[in-house]
Amino acid sequence: MEELDVEPSTTLVPAAGVLQKHLGFEWGPGDLLVYETNYKLRGSSSAGSPLVHVVRKDEDICSPILRKLFNESHLIFMGLQKIKEDAPSKNKKTQFVSISRNYRSVIRACMEELQQNAVTAQDGSLASQYGDQVSILLAIELIWNLCEVLFIEAAPAGSLLLHLLNWVRLHKSDVDTRAREVLQSENPTQHPAYWDVVTSLVLQGRMDEARQILSKQASLRMESSSVFKRMDTLLQTMPIFNPAGAQTLTEFDVKWRHWHEECDRCLQDHTFASSAELETLCKILLGDEDVILEQKDLMSTWYHFLVSRLLFTHPTIKPPDLHYYAQSSMNMFLGPRATPEPLDIILLSAFEFDLHQVIKDCSIALNNWWFVAHLTDLLDHCKLLQSHNLHFGSNLREFLVLEYASGLFTHHSLWQLAVDYLDHCPEFGRVYLELQIERVPLDTERKANKVLRICEDRQMSEQVRSICKIMAKRALRNNRLGSALSWSIRAKDAALATLISERFLQDYSNKGSFTDLDVLDNLGPAMLLSDRLTFLGKYREFHRLYGENRFSDAAKLLLSLMMAKIAPRSLWMTLLTDALPLLEQEEVIFTVDQTYELMSCLEELNSGTKDSNQMEQEEDLESTKTELLRVALARNLATAIVKEGTIET
Amino acid sequence: MDCISAKYISQKISKTRWRPVSAASLQQPEVFATGSWDNENNKVSIWSVGDRGGSTLDGDLDEEPQLLCDSQHEGDVMDLQFLDQDRLVSASSSGAVSIFKLQSDCQALSLAHVWERAHRCSCNNAPCTAIVCRSPEIVSVGEDGRVILYKADQAEVTRVIENADSSTIHAVTFLRTTEVLTVNSIGQLKMWDFRQQSDSPAQILSLTGDRMPLHCVDKHPNQQHIVATGGQDGMLCIWDVRQGNTPFSLTEAHSAEMWEVHFHPSNPNHLFTCSEDGSLLHWESTSGSDVSTLLQKGWNSRVVSQSALSLAGENDSAVSAWLAGDSSKSRLEATHMLPSQTLSVNSLDVLEQCLVCGTDGEALYIHRQVPV
Structure with a gap:
């Protein structure tokens, strides 16, 4: 299939390259992007047009009626893939024939609807467009039916x-x-x-x-x-x-x-x-x-002539003899000088039982991959394409199904169908899916959930992560911290969770209270995703315990946050300040040992990080705080010693 | 499955809703609305399945739905509700809430009012995810975590609860006249009372330790304390909002996101669920003494039966079949209602004996003899 045997057709891109500009292009999965380059020709100095043109070969994908064809045939395709490999071959043949008929009946239904629309269409160009589509579908159905007779039924x-x-x-x-x-x-x-x-x-x-x-x-x-x-x-x-x-x-x-x-x-x-x-x-x-x-x-038509001729001359024609009569009938019917149409050549190849030629010619002659992909898939299931190997990709069936599915993926709405097709391409389907699925635009969380479901069902954890991350980033941009945190937890992205936790703490230090309590109070085991998130969750728990007047539990938690080094050093001062009201309580909350630990925390904080660049004012505030804390701690120590001593005696 | 008819409509269907029939007449519904999503141009469409003017002798069940009229819709149709017989409310992914007016002969649909950017974040629009109507009141919720109350005949928004939720609210339902219940993406149910001035929920229920997002909610038509929710894992939960804050029962219904759950409006022992896994289930709950074989694999093993004792003290007749905690006496049977499963069933609606659902495979299914 390597030789090029038809001249490529010329497509005119309106308003591109008018001023002798060079055109650049970029292949997409279903279309081609064409733009004017800045390459200077001699003499010309006009600026290039800033437009990028999308050139699409396959317009059918946008037709609302043909969408029904895509959707209905998807169902049939899925049914076909479920037919068991090990089923007895006799049963399988009838199944394949009935599947082939199902495909054809879907084509027929579409054709009828198109025909009706062509009749009722007011617009002339629209009517002719419908007419064109009808004639394409007619040809498709004709070829398919012949292939069904010759290859799938394989009638003797x-x-x-x-x-x-x-x-x-x-x-x-x-x-x-x-x-x-x-x-x-x-x-x-x-x-x-x-x-x-x-x-x-x-x-x-x-x-x-x-x-x-x-x-x-x-x-x-x-x-x-x-x-x-x-x-x-x-x-x-x-x-x-x-x-x-x-x-x-x-x-x-x-x-x-x-x-x-x-x-x-x-x-x-x-x-x-x-x-x-x-x-x-x-x-x-x-x-x-x-x-x-x-x-x-x-x-x-010449093939009608062929069949009528055989009916009255060779009613028991054997399949291998068919091609001879087909060729001669065509020559007799069209005359020696007529050039056969692509359809004639395709049918002739079918009569010659040259499947690959049929598929190849169809791929060239038709403007969509729907037909060749589905027909090849069916023929492949009938084990008719085993012998052929491509120089690229895996095999013919997979190559065509991939092409069709990639086309679907470029469609804003039909991409969901493509997923199932890619699932049934054993060699490259997964790679294609991985690349395409990440690029589906996500407007709503519901759509994101659908895409995530597709990825999760296929254990594509890398894609799950990246999609969740996109959603988390978006929520973050919209200042929806709770939502962002939920997405980052779903993405299992520790770095992002840390970043969002920082935002929460920053908000806390600005406002003096936590936002999004419904999320923070329900972190559960998800809290363990990152250290900072753990701290955030625990710190919030401290506030809750404090709010519920469970002071000794709150004190224990606060201390453990510092001792276990979960709390970042930068927040120790805040934590110690939080301990202040607990120290001031009438009843003794921190035990002697706990007070010693608090004291060592405070000293460690003061000894280690003397930042010379700190603002004087800030330093003043800091030292006042330290002083206050020292007093409170000393006082607490005194009462705690007294109290503990009292209990012992 | 013979009474099911299917039609491909060339757009992925996000919502399907029957037009309400007048309470006095006992007729079956004939007109329904669909909303599309993920299209370049989305639409709200009105369809008819009735044999309008045709022979009514044997009620031709195979008749395809006919398109009556449609109207462009900006953004995905996220939710669709009939306010009354000739007004339809839609929620858009652009954050807008719109009211459409349907002519009484159903031949034209026109935009009557839009609350643009009802749901929004600091700079972007936020999709409105769900609405619920109790004429003349409309409540909408969105990804921005706000709950908004409107009156159908007033251009101004009546009440906004800012920061009602820090995550996305996925669905909303009315419990009582002034109370709504929302479900969110971290598995919580929140009850809101519009009589209260504070912007905090009256009650929060959640599945403890489990942050599984909830996607849909519906309340029992007669017993307002019974609520069904469906989650991301396909779990069907029945809650008694008076009893504690954990679900009364859990059932593994689907293998993927449950998009909608609906009690049958006139026969609430029947429940319908649809899911991303492509299935539509019909649940029937009966309180009988016979132990079904279905129990073993479905209800029985999954039921987390609770508080049978506390319920026993109550008036027996008030105990719904859904809350009959003793699993040996209750049974729940599920039947698949669609012939084939491939792509997600996004929405369903059931009224009298008629059920309509729409899929991502662009197919509408109509069942006109639901055994209820």
């Missing part, structure tokens, strides 16, 4: 043709409307399309319906009724292979030859000489290729 000789007939009938369904018109007209036999309808029905192998319409004519023309009777018998007796029956191919072949001879006899003895139309029908039945080809307008 005999039933192969029956499937192909169904395929043609489904995609050339205007015969039904015309037949209905003819039958509902006042005088069906005089209807201009009468013989066209009969011939079309015969060409599609719908003998019973053809007979029904022919009978109108027979009942009118009494004189030639025997001739019509003859044709009726020929049509009726045409053997149709019954795959469910016990009949073998050889038996069928004998019967068919016999019938063929019967037709030949009719032609030889000029039974139908009286009616040119019936004679033509007879020649068709005989498989006269020139006569069938003359009905070009009724068939309108």
Whole structure:
């Protein structure tokens, strides 16, 4: 798949590069960013346009109707992935066929809705856009259906043709409307399309319906009724292979030859000489290729011609022989000089059973990855793509599914679907997901929670951390400290938790009271995330105990905060000041030992950190505080000694 | 599952709400509203499932919902509530609270009033996360931790509780006329009484030691002290707000965030929950003596049964099936209501026998014969 075989198409970017400017570009997952560079050409000095243009190949992703296709097929895709590897292969085939039909019915539903919209659209350009999408979906469905027959059903000789007939009938369904018109007209036999309808029905192998319409004519023309009777018998007796029956191919072949001879006899003895139309029908039945080809307008496509031709010449065609007839039918139908359309080439490759060519050509011809990704995935599940290796990536299926999913990820809303697709890319899916999920814009916490759920379910702890951190930073910017703290706890980010705890303490020293008590009082074990957070939680607990008049508990906690070095040195003075009211209480709260410890804390604080740069005023305040504390501590020590002595005696 | 119809509507659905039916008539609801999220242009849309003017002989259940009208909505639709039959209130991720007016024939939806930036932080807008209506009063809560009270016919905001919560408030419900209950992202329930002038909650309930965020809350339609909440871990909690501050029972309902919980408005023994894990559950609580096999794996093992003694003293008839603490006598059966589970079910609403829910898979599901 390495050779480039089509000329790349030119896309004009309006208003870019008008003044002979060089264009720069940058690939994105689903689109291309184009901008004007500052590269100076000789003579030109005009400033470049500051615009960046987004060039997107895949417009379908924005269509509201096609979104239904993406969503519904996502459900089918997920169902397909659940089919067990070890299920018996016979069961699996029917499952795969039904999944393939589900996909097709979703395409059909979308097509119908688009068609309706195209009819009702007021705007001409919109209508033509819908029309384009319909024709793309038609082609997709046509190819898919053929692939279903050839690869998934893998019908053997005999039933192969029956499937192909169904395929043609489904995609050339205007015969039904015309037949209905003819039958509902006042005088069906005089209807201009009468013989066209009969011939079309015969060409599609719908003998019973053809007979029904022919009978109108027979009942009118009494004189030639025997001739019509003859044709009726020929049509009726045409053997149709019954795959469910016990009949073998050889038996069928004998019967068919016999019938063929019967037709030949009719032609030889000029039974139908009286009616040119019936004679033509007879020649068709005989498989006269020139006569069938003359009905070009009724068939309108070469693959219809192929199937009609096979019906009357090789009803037991074997799959390997198909490509020969396909090629020759196409040449006969289109003429020697016509260049086939991409669709013709794709279908031809399918008839040649060249799956990779089909997928490759579809990727080039279609403007979205939806079709190739889903079809390749299905074919891969049918074990039809094993032999092929890419020079890049892991395998064809994964490559295409990744492309499709990356496209979805660029969409503001469909990114959620992409997650499931990436889950089913064993080799690179995870890496893609990790890179993409972090870049989903998060407007609300609810969306953040959804993204986090995706990450947590897949044990992507790195991404969880970074998303929580983003949310924490945002809350911090909005001055929502409690929220920020909750997010940093969820991120298990100690550094951030420390930072936020500092903010809390700063707020405390400014206002003299704590904010966001509902968060601080309910930290629980989360408190242990960082030392500073532990201190914050415990310090708040001290205030609560103090507020509840549980002085001795509060005193013990306060002391332990300093002794266990949880409290930062910078806050020791605050803590000691907090101890002051406890020391001043009438009842003795700090024991002798505790008082000694407090004293040593105070001295340690004063001895170690004499900062020469401190403002004089501040120093004054500091020394006053120290003095006050010393007095209080000494007094407390005295009463404590007395009290403890009293108890002992 | 035959009575479920589905429709893909090309937008991720954040909220679905039935339009209330007049109390006098016993008819089934036919009109509902949806809100979308995460789109470039979000919408509030009105749909009909009734056979309007068509044959009513067998009540064609497979009929697809038809779009009646819609209106652009700035920002994600975070919450949607019908104030009355022709007024609809929405909460936006832009922090705005809007009232939409629905024509009586449901053919047009127009914006009647907006409280722009009702929820905001110092410089940015903060998403409004939930609203609750009790005509004419509307209460909204948001990520900014504020609780705001409005009157539908007054342009001015009636009351703001600043700093009601230091984390995000996820949901709100009315308990009594002047009391609302909020749940937040650190697992607390707070009761607010608008009669009190202080900006502090009348009561705080929480799951001790567990900071699991709560995402939704609903109160029992008849017994105002019974409240159901759903959390981030998919846990369904039933609380008796009079009894202590821990939940009466805990049930592992879903494997991911529970986005909404609703008691059936007229038959409160039925409860409905939906979740990020893509499932919609129908819970039926009965007080019977037979021990169901379902008990073993669901209710029985997870129930933290409490205070059966204190309840025994009360008037027996007042004890709801939800608070029947003796697990051998009560049973709770859960049934899945959706055929397939993939993407999150964001919202549900149930009225009479009709249930509507919306998913991130852009599908609406309507069940018109809910067995209640």
